[in-house]
């Protein structure tokens with residue numbers, strides 16, 4: 001029996017038990033059989049969730065890019081590694097074979113070296129979803145540089161904060177980007193960000209659109225001529241198992257984003273193994289994950305997981321609504337996609353359009369459907385199951401986080417019976433625990449609590465870049481000796497998990513994690529604003545949308561409040577990005593506060609969700625009268 005590929009439910013239980021009873025033995029066997037090592041480990045696992053410290057495969061030597069590309073050349077040189085579907089469906093598709101990917105990655109790696117990048121240097125990548133994006137990640141991995149991808153929808157100040165936090169030496173970007181019918185000048189955003197980034201020496205620019213951008217002499221270089229000159233061979237840098245592979249920022253509750261650090265061996269083993277099983281990947285499958293590589297889902301399940309398995313992975317530049325709402329389904333037919341992985345927010349937005357967009361296309365190539373990023377509601381689940389999967393492609397509702405590197409709770413298709421809105425069972429090696437508010441682990445089934453993980457898995461982030469204390473504080477201090485996820489969950493009568501949502505100040509809007517504090521900071525910088533509080537409210541497409549309660553300095557002065565609303569949203573757009581804009585802004589005379597001065601978001605959340613039945617005791621507030629006035633003006 002192969003532990004690498006789980007095919008039956010009994011096998012799942014058997015392998016799961018093995019992975020819990022003897023984690024070291026289990027992961028060692030898997031790592032040994034399925035990856036290329038230049039030296040084996042001295043120690044499989046050392047860990048301590050209090051310091052906290054986790055090391056997997058310590059002492060081993062490897063290169064992740066070699067595992068994703070070079071080792072496939074013997075058997076898969078002419079197989080498509082990356083299938084690039086451009087924004088414009090009439091633009092030719094690119095089938096990049098493993099051999100071509102090897103050449104392109106080597107050239108890019110040589111260009112980076114030529115520009116002075118060495119092992120351990122940070123390279124910031126701010127690119128649209130074009131092949132150069134995946135190539136840049138792999139080129140960094142090849143030479144041991146640490147990539148820090150910033151989603152190319154982020155604003156210049158968000159980009160600036162991430163470049164400075166990681167002290168990136170180089171930025172790789174493009175002139176402009178296509179997004180549906182729009183063209184965005186992303187080079188301008190980079191120029192703006194770089195006004196305050198001293199660490200950046202060079203900017204490498206891909207020409208994706210017309211090349212009509214300003215180039216700063218001595219700093220900015222067009223990439224293509226450098227690639228044309230570069231050698232198509234570049235030796236790998238031999239890395240230690242625990243050398244960082246990348247930094248990826250996730251939102252933090254203070255203004256500063258958290259740079260999650262993932263290391264080489266454990267991340268590779270975990271993403272490869274989860275990819276293989278959670279999508280039941282087979283050699284001739286065409287796999288399409290619609291996420292952006294700027295998020296962890298794209299890192300793990302567009303680039304590293306699929307390529308480590310020698311798969312064909314689709315890289316889609318466009319949006320689901322361009323040229324019309326049939327784009328996803330058209331693309332599935334066009335490339336005979338067999339595994340399709342998307343987000344509930346995309347499903348909901350397409351479900352509200354006419355079914356004709358779906359029915360026009362032949363979706364019979366599909367075998368497995370996936371969902372990620374937020375809880376999938378029952379209606380969306382059924383729409384996806386009925387209309388896309390035609391009731392015969394199991395839906396894997398995959399729960400995980402930037403911090404976890406790979407999927408932790410999910411059904412295995414054709415193995416685990418699915419249940420709408422349930423992520424079902426822990427993956428191999430994953431030991432969840434539900435905690436009550438007193439810090440006790442809840443035993444048995446039919447319990448609701450805060451979701452923690454008790455034991456390390458190979459893909460866990462090792463630290464926050466430059467701030468280990470914050471890593472400890474955020475994830476390991478709420479429940480002693482356990483990794484706290486920030487999510488709530490329910491365990492049903494058979495032990496299936498249902499994720500109930502965030503229990504902290506993170507709000508998930510269209511699958512993007514947003515923390516309230518930095519958005520409030522952005523609003524409060526507006527000269528007319530005294531104070532603000534943001535909460536989430538239910539939204540039928542985005543899942544959650546943002547509701548802002550804003551108190552002005554002088555309530556009488558700003559009569560034209562719609563303009564003010566626009567200005568506030570512009571301010572958020574500039575500081576964070578358009579994804580963080582507020583759907584509703586209510587101007588209030590005051591915010592409900594506790595006697596110690598803390599804003600009572602719980603009350604505001606209920607008001608925003610029109611749930612006035614149980615506001616709780618408001619008499620203990622510092623200013624109880626304000627609650628009625630806010631309710632009266634609710635939008």
Ligand code: WTA
Nearest residue numbers: 372373374375397398399400401402487499
């Ligand atoms: C939420 C995305 C319910 C959850 C991979 C988590 C989910 C956060 C699911 C991490 C799911 C992700 N069901 N909730 N299947 N998947 N989440 O870091 O709240 O962008 O903590 O990683 O998304 O978001 P992140």
